Amino acid sequence: MEHFHGDSDTLSGKIIQNAFLAQHRPQARHSTRYPSDFCALDTRSVHSFQEHRLRLAGTSAKWLNTISTAWISSSKQAYISCNAAQGSSVVSSSAKVDFLKLQNGSDIRGVAVGGVEGEPVNLTEPVTEAIASAFAAWLLNKKKEDGWRRLRISVGHDSRISAHKLQDAVTLGITTAGHDVLQFGLASTPAMFNSTLTEDEINHLPVDGAIMITGRHTKLFLEVDLELLLRIKDGEEEERRPSHLPYNRNGLKFFTSAGGLNKADIKDILERASRIYEDSSHGSTQELEQASKGEVSNVDYMSIYASDLVKAVRKSAGNKEKPLEGLHIVVDAGNGAGGFFVDKVLKPLGAITTGSQFLEPDGMFPNHIPNPEDKTAMKAITQAVADNKADLGIIFDTDVDRSAAVDSSGRELNRNRLIALMSAIVLEEHPGTTIVTDSVTSDGLTTFIENKLGGKHHRFKRGYKNVIDEAIRLNTIGEESHLAMETSGHGALKENHWLDDGAYLMVKLLNKLAAARILNPNVGSKVLTDLVEGLEEASVTVEIRLKIDQNHADLKGGSFRDYGEAVLKHLENSISKDEHLCKAPKNYEGVRVSGYGGWFLLRLSLHDPVLPLNIEAPSKDDAIKLGLAVLTAVSEFPALDITALNKFLQQ
Ligand SMILES: O=P(O)(O)OC[C@H]1O[C@H](O)[C@H](O)[C@@H](O)[C@@H]1O
Numbered sequence: 001m002e003h004f005h006g007d008s009d010t011l012s013g014k015i016i017q018n019a020f021l022a023q024h025r026p027q028a029r030h031s032t033r034y035p036s037d038f039c040a041l042d043t044r045s046v047h048s049f050q051e052h053r054l055r056l057a058g059t060s061a062k063w064l065n066t067i068s069t070a071w072i073s074s075s076k077q078a079y080i081s082c083n084a085a086q087g088s089s090v091v092s093s094s095a096k097v098d099f100l101k102l103q104n105g106s107d108i109r110g111v112a113v114g115g116v117e118g119e120p121v122n123l124t125e126p127v128t129e130a131i132a133s134a135f136a137a138w139l140l141n142k143k144k145e146d147g148w149r150r151l152r153i154s155v156g157h158d159s160r161i162s163a164h165k166l167q168d169a170v171t172l173g174i175t176t177a178g179h180d181v182l183q184f185g186l187a188s189t190p191a192m193f194n195s196t197l198t199e200d201e202i203n204h205l206p207v208d209g210a211i212m213i214t215g216r217h218t219k220l221f222l223e224v225d226l227e228l229l230l231r232i233k234d235g236e237e238e239e240r241r242p243s244h245l246p247y248n249r250n251g252l253k254f255f256t257s258a259g260g261l262n263k264a265d266i267k268d269i270l271e272r273a274s275r276i277y278e279d280s281s282h283g284s285t286q287e288l289e290q291a292s293k294g295e296v297s298n299v300d301y302m303s304i305y306a307s308d309l310v311k312a313v314r315k316s317a318g319n320k321e322k323p324l325e326g327l328h329i330v331v332d333a334g335n336g337a338g339g340f341f342v343d344k345v346l347k348p349l350g351a352i353t354t355g356s357q358f359l360e361p362d363g364m365f366p367n368h369i370p371n372p373e374d375k376t377a378m379k380a381i382t383q384a385v386a387d388n389k390a391d392l393g394i395i396f397d398t399d400v401d402r403s404a405a406v407d408s409s410g411r412e413l414n415r416n417r418l419i420a421l422m423s424a425i426v427l428e429e430h431p432g433t434t435i436v437t438d439s440v441t442s443d444g445l446t447t448f449i450e451n452k453l454g455g456k457h458h459r460f461k462r463g464y465k466n467v468i469d470e471a472i473r474l475n476t477i478g479e480e481s482h483l484a485m486e487t488s489g490h491g492a493l494k495e496n497h498w499l500d501d502g503a504y505l506m507v508k509l510l511n512k513l514a515a516a517r518i519l520n521p522n523v524g525s526k527v528l529t530d531l532v533e534g535l536e537e538a539s540v541t542v543e544i545r546l547k548i549d550q551n552h553a554d555l556k557g558g559s560f561r562d563y564g565e566a567v568l569k570h571l572e573n574s575i576s577k578d579e580h581l582c583k584a585p586k587n588y589e590g591v592r593v594s595g596y597g598g599w600f601l602l603r604l605s606l607h608d609p610v611l612p613l614n615i616e617a618p619s620k621d622d623a624i625k626l627g628l629a630v631l632t633a634v635s636e637f638p639a640l641d642i643t644a645l646n647k648f649l650q651q
Helices: 043-054 061-073 125-142 163-176 189-194 263-281 301-316 340-346 375-388 415-429 443-452 464-476 502-519 526-531 560-576 620-634 643-650
Strands: 032-035 079-082 107-111 152-157 180-186 209-213 227-232 249-256 296-298 329-332 392-396 403-407 434-437 456-459 481-485 491-493 540-548 591-595 598-602 610-617
Touching: 107 263, 125 152, 125 163, 125 209, 125 249, 125 263, 152 163, 152 189, 163 180, 163 209, 163 249, 180 301, 189 209, 189 249, 189 301, 189 502, 249 263, 301 340, 301 502, 329 340, 329 375, 340 502, 375 392, 375 403, 392 502, 403 415, 403 502, 403 526, 415 434, 415 443, 415 481, 415 491, 415 502, 415 526, 434 464, 443 456, 464 481, 464 491, 491 502, 502 526, 540 560, 540 620, 540 643, 560 591, 560 598, 560 610, 560 620, 591 620, 598 620, 610 620, 620 643
Parallel strands: 152 180, 152 209, 180 296, 329 392, 434 456, 434 481
Antiparallel strands: 032 079, 107 249, 209 249, 227 540, 392 403, 481 491, 540 610, 591 598, 598 610
16 A cells, blocks of 8 residues: 655645644544545535535635545545544534444444434544444454454445545544455445455455445434325325435444344444544554554455356356346336446346436435335336336345345335245245244235245244344254345345345346246246235235334333333233234234234334334225224323324324
């Protein structure tokens, strides 16, 4: 790695007072050096760079652009050190940072961009830097090395607007600790995990660990007062959601060759990060002693990863070079990280991809939310299939760990249908195997898996990690399972290291198509649609999210979790007195009840002070009867906002 050796007088002097070269020791608390391409972001990022990091007296955006362009064109690794005051929305460097608050299950999530009222930035660059250093320390410890060893860590990101600044902070945190960074740029989450397994000496792979910079879209939806997502099959459909997008959020996911880190690991890393941050706040020079030891290199890993997907499809078609020749497949990447699938997977396999949309990364997500559960997103890809008379539509979420499809007739293959489809494929390969799913899957899915496909359906808890871990656990106790899948579109296969990879799920569908086209070159997505033939689906499917007011006196100082549990207990008791209702004999989460030809499940959200209620019924009347049974029980809890439920019942 080369450092920029400019004339420091020219750089500082009149124009800039707080930037200096890498070899210089930072003089103030939280002095931070950022690689040059941090300055070479799009205009939004440059703006935030200026605002939040530099605040340089008399420094113009033009100047920043000029230096960044010059540095980039010299293609040298250059560093600029910034130690100016931070923007007002950034947690002040002297403020105590509660690192543990950034934990969200097995991920780290926070606010990385200011500008949204009531949402101060807590995933700042210094905080991110400390977390990255902590990951390296944790990794070293995990590898039980005797003493210090230089590690290689890959770093990738999705299309969120804070991606570059967090990438630079992560890179700095790792290199400052003396380890090397392989920057992949725009990448998918599953590809990041894959980089811990890929054998490729030229590109210094596999890496010891991987960090993906990505957030979550659904979180913000939970924070609106009224949330009602109503899907009525074959008829009127209604959906409510806030119009704004959580562009300000971002987060970090970590991987080793053993898979994604678990909750305990994340807690450990955050505790370490807190200590690192504190030490640097107190001017400890320990970390600076090793400063700049690590090297940074750029690797086009998405090409390596995608070529493996291409090989898999070719293999299932008897090693035919272009097994998808003549097939028209449109992709909707929702301006996330999934655009690679067109050029690097489908085109080499011979597919026609015209009409594919929103492939360019754009962190403002101007078209729709990249989410295969989202109605607008599904409508967009369905429309693209119709407009282009395509054989198949494929849609990904922002970081490509989730996906869904649309057949040539416009039939959505997502949620229960996608699980049914994947189950059909997996059960052909592994007859009798157990399919593990989340808790909100339909009764129809169970009947389909067990009666039609001859498998076993193990309906477990919500949360992709819960579902995957349960499938792994079953295998260790002798119950064979090859597929763990959530209605959200997260699906993991044993054959793919139990990694939830949206692209890999779609590759499984392409394998099926490619194999079928060997026998009949004209065959299209009907091959897939036929596989879900016989899946019973409720006419009414609704999810209503009931918010718990954490400040309500009825909580009596207790936690929203305790309150939610009390609601569930009360509901359970009241159900037992109703002769029309029957509690599910086996249930791992919340209260699941059958009645009126349908079912409902009330449970606690994994993350938020919310009780999501799912109802499926053969008619709206039946759905209302089920909803009323819930209402009777929950209306005794004043801290629970039942507006959404009432609204549904009054429709
Ligand atoms: O419990 P909820 O609030 O409905 O959220 C549940 C969802 O949370 C996250 O998004 C996880 O990544 C999903 O796997 C999970 O399904």
